[in-house]
Amino acid sequence: MSEKDVLLSIKDLRKVYKTRDGELEAIGKVTFDVKDQEFVSIVGPSGCGKSTLLRIVAGLLEKTEGEIIVDKTKFNPDKEVGFVFQKALLLDWRKVIDNVLLPIEILKLDKRKYVDRAMELLEMVGLKGFENRYPNELSGGMQQRVSIARALIHDPKLILMDEPFGALDAITREKMNLELMRIWSESKKTVLFITHEIAEAVFLSDRVIVLSARPSRQVGSFDIDLPRPRGIDLKTTPEFNKYVIDVYKTLEVQ
Amino acid sequence: MSLTAKKPLGVRILYGFWDFLKKYGLTILAIVLLVLIWQIVVDGFHIKKYVLPSPKLVFNSLFGPQAAKNHWWKHIRTTVLEVFGSFALVLVLGVSLAVLISWNRWLNRLLMPVLVLFNSIPKIALAPLFLLWLGYGVKTNIWISFFVAFFPVVINATTGMMSVDDDLLDLVKYLDAKKYQVFLKVRIPASLPYIFSGIKICATSCVVGSIVGEFCAAKSGLGYLMRDAQAFIDMPTMFACLFLLAVIGMSFFGTISILEKVCMPWKRSRRED
Ligand SMILES: Nc1ncnc2c1ncn2[C@@H]1O[C@H](COP(=O)(O)OP(=O)(O)OP(=O)(O)O)[C@@H](O)[C@H]1O
Numbered sequence: 001m002s003e004k005d006v007l008l009s010i011k012d013l014r015k016v017y018k019t020r021d022g023e024l025e026a027i028g029k030v031t032f033d034v035k036d037q038e039f040v041s042i043v044g045p046s047g048c049g050k051s052t053l054l055r056i057v058a059g060l061l062e063k064t065e066g067e068i069i070v071d072k073t074k075f076n077p078d079k080e081v082g083f084v085f086q087k088a089l090l091l092d093w094r095k096v097i098d099n100v101l102l103p104i105e106i107l108k109l110d111k112r113k114y115v116d117r118a119m120e121l122l123e124m125v126g127l128k129g130f131e132n133r134y135p136n137e138l139s140g141g142m143q144q145r146v147s148i149a150r151a152l153i154h155d156p157k158l159i160l161m162d163e164p165f166g167a168l169d170a171i172t173r174e175k176m177n178l179e180l181m182r183i184w185s186e187s188k189k190t191v192l193f194i195t196h197e198i199a200e201a202v203f204l205s206d207r208v209i210v211l212s213a214r215p216s217r218q219v220g221s222f223d224i225d226l227p228r229p230r231g232i233d234l235k236t237t238p239e240f241n242k243y244v245i246d247v248y249k250t251l252e253v254q
Numbered sequence: 255m256s257l258t259a260k261k262p263l264g265v266r267i268l269y270g271f272w273d274f275l276k277k278y279g280l281t282i283l284a285i286v287l288l289v290l291i292w293q294i295v296v297d298g299f300h301i302k303k304y305v306l307p308s309p310k311l312v313f314n315s316l317f318g319p320q321a322a323k324n325h326w327w328k329h330i331r332t333t334v335l336e337v338f339g340s341f342a343l344v345l346v347l348g349v350s351l352a353v354l355i356s357w358n359r360w361l362n363r364l365l366m367p368v369l370v371l372f373n374s375i376p377k378i379a380l381a382p383l384f385l386l387w388l389g390y391g392v393k394t395n396i397w398i399s400f401f402v403a404f405f406p407v408v409i410n411a412t413t414g415m416m417s418v419d420d421d422l423l424d425l426v427k428y429l430d431a432k433k434y435q436v437f438l439k440v441r442i443p444a445s446l447p448y449i450f451s452g453i454k455i456c457a458t459s460c461v462v463g464s465i466v467g468e469f470c471a472a473k474s475g476l477g478y479l480m481r482d483a484q485a486f487i488d489m490p491t492m493f494a495c496l497f498l499l500a501v502i503g504m505s506f507f508g509t510i511s512i513l514e515k516v517c518m519p520w521k522r523s524r525r526e527d
């Protein structure tokens with residue numbers, strides 16, 4: 001792929017938090033590109049600044065040094081981003097369906113046109129029939145799935161996902177992985193995905209970026225040359241497991 | 255009941271009444287007992303009616319053949335109007351003021367000290383001033399009552415709006431939400447429980463404020479009637495006024511509790527079925 005295809009470019013990004021007990025360097029120096037329609041995962045030890053990185057990309061946090069370049073000809077970074085936060089963050093006072101439609105209201109789009117889509121998304125995340133429930137009537141994993149539907153409702157070009165499947169059981173997680181891959185490949189989206197699960201990262205991604213412990217640096221970047229479409233069977237192949245072990249070793253060295 | 259069925263408003267109000275009964279049933283029983291003992295004591299010790307009238311006399315002044323001379327309805331109407339008027343004013347102005355205070359740092363620093371300073375004056379002492387400024391009447395009493403009652407609502411609503419979790423704000427901010435959207439979609443709804451606890455404090459203050467206004471100067475209202483009756487040492491009428499004020503205060507409080515259930519259905523959704 002050429003330079004032209006780059007959607008998001010992160011250059012020498014550094015983040016220092018100013019806290020009561022002085023400065024805390026969360027991100028040391030991170031540089032990578034995300035290409036249009038690419039699925040990129042970031043793995044790294046807990047507390048290494050993955051969430052911080054994603055928040056900076058979403059414009060929720062100021063960076064300390066470095067550059068984030070977005071190709072504005074490809075999408076509008078204010079409106080065409082979907083963010084699945086590490087916590088579900090549902091609004092207690094809104095029914096599930098209204099939580100899913102929140103981005104539509106914020107973006108001042110015509111809500112009626114998106115109701116059907118919201119129902120489809122809820123069905124996709126396995127929550128058909130729960131649209132009129134309040135969040136406190138759902139389990140933690142169900143709430144997290146609502147938040148995934150919410151992040152997709154406005155059909156964003158760039159999807160930022162911060163350990164979206166962390167609260168799910170193994171089987172649901174597997175299902176959600178497949179659904180995410182389907183959405184991604186069908187609708188030509190670009191995904192920046194954070195996870196602790198190396199196998200999940202390899203399974204989903206075109207590229208896996210490995211960060212070191214805090215202050216984080218990029219210690220590895222693996223192009224995952226596995227054929228698509230990918231099915232569960234892939235996980236038993238030696239090629240797949242070779243990637244998993246490579247990523248694991250890079251992480252372990254830290 | 256199916257998972258998706260929406261509870262109709264009527265059912266929700268019924269739930270409200272049931273809650274009211276559960277909460278206040280014993281209280282009502284206690285009041286009935288108190289009245290009984292009162293009657294027995296007054297009869298037994300032959301207490302004079304200008305010292306302490308018996309409940310029966312109080313009842314007569316309300317519903318007996320002589321009741322019409324007091325024009326009860328007129329006075330009740332005035333007082334209720336003042337109580338509800340000031341309540342509505344407190345709600346609208348109080349929440350708006352809270353939005354202003356939490357809008358940004360500067361407005362906060364500007365308005366908060368003024369508010370705190372203002373709150374340290376005994377606001378009932380303002381009543382004579384208002385009379386001079388506005389003349390006497392329902393409108394004046396509404397304003398007096400407003401000033402007596404509005405502080406807790408402003409403070410509570412402000413606390414609610416300022417204590418919203420930063421993460422929840424990020425949820426709308428990453429979509430470039432405008433500030434008014436942040437308030438409409440997140441801050442104000444999140445502060446509803448706080449606003450309601452402020453409102454409950456203000457409910458009694460609204461009644462106090464209205465009566466104080468009527469004491470000072472008025473043409474009608476239960477406070478006015480009480481002062482009038484005082485001149486004739488008409489104890490039964492004075493007690494009847496007190497009784498009516500208690501009833502007004504209680505139904506007002508009950509209405510607010512029901513309103514709370516209706517406005518915040520998610521608070522009780524777990525218990526529903
Ligand atoms: N608002 C903040 N103020 C100060 N320090 C912070 C703040 N947010 C995060 N940190 C610190 O920055 C570091 C990175 O945090 P971050 O949440 O980005 O980690 P993470 O990689 O997402 O971890 P995890 O995998 O456990 O979610 C941590 O050491 C954390 O203590």
Ligand SMILES: [Mg+2]
Nearest residue numbers: 050051086162
């Ligand atoms: Mg994190």
